Amino acid sequence: MKYIYYPGCSLKSTGKLYEESLLAVFDALGIEYEELKDWNCCGATAYMAVDEKKAFVLAARNIALAEQQFKDEEEVNIVAPCSACYMILLKTQKFLEDNPEDMAVIKAALKESGLDYKAKAKIRHPIDVFINDIGEQEIAKRITKPLKGIRVASYYGCQTVRPYSTFDDQRNPVTMDKLFKAAGAEVVDWTMKTRCCGASLTGTIQEVALPLSYIILHEAKKRRADVVTTACSLCQFNLECYQTNIDKKFKTDTKIDVIYFTQLLGLALGLEPKKLGINRLFAKPENLFRIMEGGKPVYV
Amino acid sequence: MFNSNGNGTPKIGFYVCHCGHNIASMVDVEEVQKFASTLPGVVVSRDYKYMCSDPGQELIQKDIKELGLNRIVVASCSPLLHEHTFRVAAEKAGLNPYYFHMVNIRESVSWVHTDKLSATQKAKALTRAAIQRVFFHKPLEKKSVPVNPDVLIVGGGISGITAALTIANAGKHVYLVEREPTIGGHMAMFDKTFPTLDCAACILTPKMSAVKSHPNITLWTYSEVEKVEGFVGNYKVNIKRKPRYVIEELCVGCMECIDACIYKEAKYPDEFNQKLSKRKPIYIPFPQATPQVVLFDPETCIDFKSHRCKKTCIESCDRKAIDLKQVPEYKEINVGTVILTTGFKTYDAELSPQYGYGKYPNVYTSLEVERLVNASGPTAGEVVTKDGKKPKSVGIIHCVGSRDQKAHKWCSKVCCMYSLKLAHLIKEHTGAQVYNFYIDMRTPGKGYEEFYDKLMTEGVHFVRGRVSEVTDWALVPEEENKLTIRVEDTLIGVVRRVPVDMVVLAVGLEPRVDAGDIRRMFNISCSNEGWFLERHPKLAPVSTFTDGIFIAGACQGPKDIPDSVAQAGAAAAEVLSLISAGSIELEPNTASINEKFCSGCKSCIPICPYSAISFNDGTQKAVINEALCKGCGTCVAACPSGSIIQNLFEDDQIFSEIDGLLKFADIELEEMEAEHA
Amino acid sequence: MDKKSVFAESFALDNAAKDIVEIRRRIKYESELDKSFRDKIAKSAHGEKLYGCIQCGTCSAACPVSHYMDYTPRKIIQMVREGFKEEVLTSSTVWLCASCYACTVECPKGIKITDVMYALKRESILGNYYPKKSPASILANNFFNQVLNNGRNSEGPLLVKMYLKTNPFMLFKNMALGFKLWIRGRISLKTERIKDKKALKKLLQSVEDKSIYKAEVNSPALKEASAV
Incomplete structure (x- = not known):
């Protein structure tokens, strides 16, 4: 099966390393994909706050574009790695299904610009694809550098499993844990998996956002995690790049490796760190590399 | 025309x-x-x-x-x-x-x-x-049929016991069938009852032994109804008596066999104690169990698994009451009326994972705490956490599984009151700070609001707000090694994090898992939620749409003990009224066969939901028993030769x-x- | 580290308020309430379930930022239902909502509280109630314009513009962070665009809800948003 890859704005900028590692893992697992041609902004959070209908049109345009691009394929599976994009595409589909009047308006508008919204495409998160299409066993077979001795705290953030997605539990998701167990790691049982990291407020109201990130990082360290894996570009940026600000504010030490789940999976599949965008992280994941080579962590 | x-x-x-x-x-x-x-x-x-x-x-x-x-x-x-x-x-x-x-x-x-x-x-x-x-x-013309004066009651909780004693005292014979090894139901698990705080055992066990010794009651515990046929006044019921591997008539409940069991230590979860303690493969559910007869659990008894046990239990019994080769016994009885008092089950708290039941050892359900505070319970009445310590603070979370679209929409009616009772008992046993987290406090009932007043003056904390989660992560030092409850104190408008040593989930009431099977067996209706449906919510609360079948207690909807007992009395009165009348008139809207046109194809026979049609081999025609026919019209529509006529x-x-x-x-x-x- | 500081942080706003003794009128007259407000918001949030709220506070308890809000989400629902329009639309609550959907998942009555917050954000912008120096509302507006014009969002220019409008000092403060991102190729000041900008703009304008726009002609935010 071939997938349509919808990067969204952030995977082309702050989340560039997410894109690099995701596509490298796709290649390594033999997953075929095509990037969505002439995609536009998904219409996420901020847009919904100003004009809802336009936000739905933006999302619907992407879905319609995908359906057009894959018109000869049996199924249209859109892979949306960014949580906000993933959620908003799902939300749009659900909203239009429940509100036939709006569906008619939006269909007509898209028709004007030569697009046909069929509402047939399936919106998929990469974790969903790895677990349900490829399977843990298949992935386990391809692991060349098992993550032995590494304690992974998988972190989904808010919009990956809430409120529309169905591939995992909304309160205590476990798919990422399955993935890393298959890659030979130990997984940390913690309650922070879907707790908001505050990213959408870090840029605007930092005094509210930083404590949220602090709670997550502090808890990960307390549960003796070696690495926090994220599935959202805002989360990764927020949890990694603000560590020094957090430490200064709370007079603490939250230093812990925070990387994309695709980066860690890529390393386990034996891919070059550079191909996985590891060099784009703020700090080299020192602990991770040390433990993978059988050594002791530097910062605890 | x-x-x-x-x-x-x-x-x-x-x-x-x-x-x-x-x-x-x-x-x-x-x-x-x-x-x-x-x-x-x-x-x-x-x-x-x-x-x-x-x-x-x-x-x-x-x-x-x-x-x-x-x-x-x-x-x-x-x-x-x-x-x-x-x-x-x-x-x-x-x-x-x-x-x-x-x-x-x-x-x-x-x-x-x-x-x-x-x-x-x-x-x-x-x-x-x-x-x-x-x-x-x-x-x-209406037809009339006689009513068999014997009565079947299914379920031996407080409702079944009350109905059985009322009818038996009126001189009529009752068969009381209970699935568990003992009667007593949920009430037997409680320590005290609200709002009077009288001891549950003290008021229940005399009734249990009265049932056992009553000459007009046949008590069959560890038994289940398998098949029901017939109609009002004349039901034929088949009952399976599961083997206890102990001859009930011989056992006196001395429990020497339990001491003699080759397992010196009890090692299997005790169902009656909500798995908070252990029992042996041969056991008695609780000291006042009625009948006072032990039973074997073939799942855990070595002899059932390997046949190589020394059978020390058999040796110890001088009355020769143990029979490991016992097989199920099947009984067929004829009764005129039936009362269903099959009760409820509590909501499975694991289905609300945000409260951490099953994950954090010190999150308990209310039924578990009922056993903890009970003097004959697993800790002999000591309220302690899983590590054996007395809790210094306890949070009781109301409405778990109730008033929630993801679980049950209904209010379970009894949880506010039993939470107040548990708050009182926990405070009395431990002196802990007890918090009640409630959405709305519902205390309508005689003496109930007064009980709430009493609890407030006892210094129990009342926080109006539905808890969003119970977690084990600490934000501040006071939360270390505690369970933290996060809630909005809605009367103040502030979010609070309350660290406690023990969490009690006030789980709601729901229909039994097999309520649907019972319903079909007795041909009665259920509401959407699965509770047995009464004929009229106000004017016929214990009748069903099937004549002669009555319901009482929590199988009809969440109910406390006083309401259950009242309904049981009402059902008993309905039954006695039918028995006193001696016969009942049947509606004449029945179907009959016009033999001239019947081709004898038999297609009507299997489709009759009341098994009212039989075949006369002599005439080669179908025959309808008018007493069984309910006038549903199914056969009339199905008859290919149009030979079935229905009155009206x-x-x-x-x-x-x-x-x-x-x-x-x-x-x-x-x-x-x-x-x- | 001293964990108390996080605790103190949670109550910082309350403590600050303590220093000022303020006499405020705490009575509301029926004539001061906007009785049509609840229907308007319920319609805008695609759900009349708003009326089914039992005020249990699960939303506030599940919300990771509710302790910073001037009114908890539960209070907002009640205030919307009873027509406290001014208070709701000028509150910090709507702009603190990070759209994490925790409340929506936990609500026992199935109310989509996040969508109610979105509806309130829109209403606050349309009616020109939003806090003028609030970065959250400025960001939303800038984001809106950028996508309307270019089809995509460019994080670099977006943030620079927001800081200039709200707090230029923050721009300076975050310069080092920006530089770190820039040398790692994770941010640029270039504006991203899709190929056919004009067609997209036409598409977006074709679904404009004229009735809303006409009703609130005086909203500068809208003028800014639609004047291109």
Whole structure:
């Protein structure tokens, strides 16, 4: 099966390393994909706050574009790695299904610009694809550098499993844990998996956002995690790049490796760190590399 | 077309009811009355404010006598409510009650329409159909069948026990069937009862032993109903008695076999103690279990698994009561009436994972805490956490699984009160700070609000807010190694994090898992939620839609002990009323076979839901047992040769009714066309 | 580290308020309430379930930022239902909502509280109630314009513009962070665009809800948003 890859704005900028590692893992697992041609902004959070209908049109345009691009394929599976994009595409589909009047308006508008919204495409998160299409066993077979001795705290953030997605539990998701167990790691049982990291407020109201990130990082360290894996570009940026600000504010030490789940999976599949965008992280994941080579962590 | 059916030329009286404003506000009753007076056969047509009132009924009776009416049609409410009323009225005036027919212009017309003109037209159409129908009505006679005075009660909780004792004391025989090894139900697990705080065992166990020793009660514990056949007054029930591997008549409950078991330590989870303690493969659920008879759990007994046990238990029993080769015993009984008192189960707290049940050891369900505070429970009444310490702070979370669209929408009614009781008991046993997290405090009931007052003066904390989560992560030092409850104190408008040592989940009540199977077996209905459905929520709360089957207690909906006991008494009274009457009249709307046309194809036999049809090998024709037939009409529709006739639903009656409806439609169409022209 | 500081942080706003003794009128007259407000918001949030709220506070407890809000989400629902329009639309609550959907998942009555917050954000912008120096509302507006014009969002220019409008000092403060991102190729000041900008703009304008726009002609935010 071939997938349509919808990067969204952030995977082309702050989340560039997410894109690099995701596509490298796709290649390594033999997953075929095509990037969505002439995609536009998904219409996420901020847009919904100003004009809802336009936000739905933006999302619907992407879905319609995908359906057009894959018109000869049996199924249209859109892979949306960014949580906000993933959620908003799902939300749009659900909203239009429940509100036939709006569906008619939006269909007509898209028709004007030569697009046909069929509402047939399936919106998929990469974790969903790895677990349900490829399977843990298949992935386990391809692991060349098992993550032995590494304690992974998988972190989904808010919009990956809430409120529309169905591939995992909304309160205590476990798919990422399955993935890393298959890659030979130990997984940390913690309650922070879907707790908001505050990213959408870090840029605007930092005094509210930083404590949220602090709670997550502090808890990960307390549960003796070696690495926090994220599935959202805002989360990764927020949890990694603000560590020094957090430490200064709370007079603490939250230093812990925070990387994309695709980066860690890529390393386990034996891919070059550079191909996985590891060099784009703020700090080299020192602990991770040390433990993978059988050594002791530097910062605890 | 006028068929007099041996009653002379049809003389029809038509009466339309205003039902106050219920009908008259949406249907022009005067118009309907005038319309009816023009129809063939109608001798008198009247409208009246309340036809069901005494003057209304007298109106009909007077007309029957003075005008010689021989057919009556009343257009009013649903036949479910007043068909019986009018039939009796007609009968009193000397008319066979089946010459009466009812038109429903309230539930089917005025309550469901918003346009008065169309509603009136519809009422007229239904009126015409009914008037054409009664031409073909025939006089029918009710049949009566005797009622077997024996009673079956299913479920030996407080409801079943109460009903059994009431009926047995009246001198009637009761079979009490209980699935578990002992009677007592949920009440036997409780320590105290609200709001009086009297000891549950003290008030329950005397009743349990009264059941055991009552000459009019046959008590079958560890038994299940397998099959039910028959009809009101005459049910045949098959019961399976599961093997206890102990001969009940010989065992005296000395429990020496338990001591003698080769397992020196108890090692299997004790179901009665909510798995908070251990038992041996041979056990008795609790000290006052009734009957006082031990039983084996074949799942855990070595001898059942390997046949290589030394069988020290058998050696120890000098009454030779142990029989490891015991097989299930099957009983067949005949009873006239049945009371279902099968109770409830508590909500599975693991389905609300945000509260951490099953994940954090010190999150308990309320039923578990009932056992903890009980002197005969797993800790002999000590309230301690899993690590054996007395909790310094305890949070009780209300509405777990209740008032929640993701779980159950209903309020479970008893949780507020039992949470107050547990708060009191926990505080009394431990001196801990106890918090109640509630959405709304519901304490309607005698002495209930006073109990709430008492708890408040005892210093229990009341925080109005539904808890969003119970977690083990600490934000501040006071939360380290505690369970933290996050909640909005909605009366203040501030979010709070309350660290506690123990969390109690006030789980709601839900129907038993197999309530659906029981329902089908006894042919009664369930509400959407799965509770057994009463015949009328206000006026027939313990009756069901199947005659002779009654319900009581929490199988009908969440209920506390006083309400359950009251319902059990009500059900017992209903049963005794049937038994006293000695016989019951059956509605004559049954089906019968016209042997001349029956081809003997047998296709009606398997489809009858009441097993009322059999085959006569001699005549090679089907035969319907009128006492079993409920008049559902299934066989009538299925018979390929049209040889089955159903009283009150004969072909000419139905065709004439349809004809009446269609004729009206024709007239309406003509009128419309004329208007357009 | 001293964990108390996080605790103190949670109550910082309350403590600050303590220093000022303020006399405020705490009575509301019916004539001061906007009775049509609840229907308007319920319609805008695609759900009349708003009326089914039992005020249990699960939303506030599940919300990770509710302790910073001037009114908790539960209070907002009640205030919307009873027509406290001014208070709701000028509150910090709507702009603190990070759209994490925790409340929506936990609500026992199935109310989509996040969507109610979105509806309130829109209403606050349309009616010109939003806090003028609030970065959250400025960001939303800038984001809106950028996508309307270019089809895509460019994080660099977006943030620079927001800081200039709200708090230029923050721009300076975050310069080092920006530089770190820039040398790692994770941010640029270039504006991203799709190929057919004009067609997209036409598409977006074709679904404009004219009725809303006409009703609130005086909203500068809208003028800014639609004036291109």
